[in-house]
Amino acid sequence: MIEASDFRDAMASLTTAVNVITTQGVSGSHGFTASAVCSVTDTPPTLLVCMNQTSRSHEHFIENKVLSVNVLSAHHEPISNTFASKLCSEERFKQGAWTQLVTGSPILEDALVSFDCEIEEIQRVGTHSVFICRVVAIQQSEHEESLVYFKRGYHQIGQVELA
Template identity: 35%
Template sequence: MSPAEGGIDVEAFKRGMQTLAGHVTVLTARDADGSPVGITATAVCSLTAEPPSLLASINRSTWLGTVLDRSGSFGVNILSHKQVRVAEVFAGMDPHLTGSRKFEAGSWTDGVNGSPLLDEALAAFDCTLDQLVERSTHLVAFGLISESRVSEGPADPLIYHRRLFGTMATAAAG
């Protein structure tokens, strides 16, 4: 592998980043025909509390990457440890559930902006797209949160660590 612009080998970068445990989300939007699209993502974080906003990094080659600018809004669904199946489906690991059929995994309702929100998510946010920045192979979407849904009751978040889905306990065990 050739070194990235930053000066290190791409594979070395990937090996290092897989040690960073991250929460698992499903990002959603609607395409020009109104059909739902979504992907599993770990590169999502809060940005500011005032105004409530977040950002998400999305590969430009994904369906979501191609429709995000036109849709004007997107959903962020934070998954619990019980939602591995949802994460796998939206990561493209089930060849039988593709396109809008991915939404057969879980129960979904539209947020105020029309973004699909997972009913059983630990938390779900419907965001208005504030800005979209291109950086190499990815887009960084800045979202102003229009709606927030938070589940009642305890649940462990689903995390992604060393290229595996798990919990904080499994990540700590190594």
């Protein structure tokens, strides 16, 4: 039997993009920082997002039935920390400049890339919900450096301009 702590320690070696997942709808605006995001298929464009069921915004995502995945650029570490904090939703969205695409979910204007999605299916697995999301719009920026999480810390990868 693999202990949960051993699994978490091993997963810390998996380098992942840092994302802020947002929603807007009848249940209001909410968001959280996540690394558990990945592509499912390109036909139709679909991705998945994993969210802890004990998260205070979990039910809001289910009620709104939409979300946006905002992939953070290297300079967004403060926004990642804000959306991972215990601040209320209103305080979280005071950081950064936000817009909307199709679903109305908040899109970080200068995110590396944002995927605007409709939640098509929800699977409960252990402590988490897996949201299967149909991508309905994409917005990309000109940034070339990404914020990633590895060994429980932030790192930056990508093209660095030399002076």
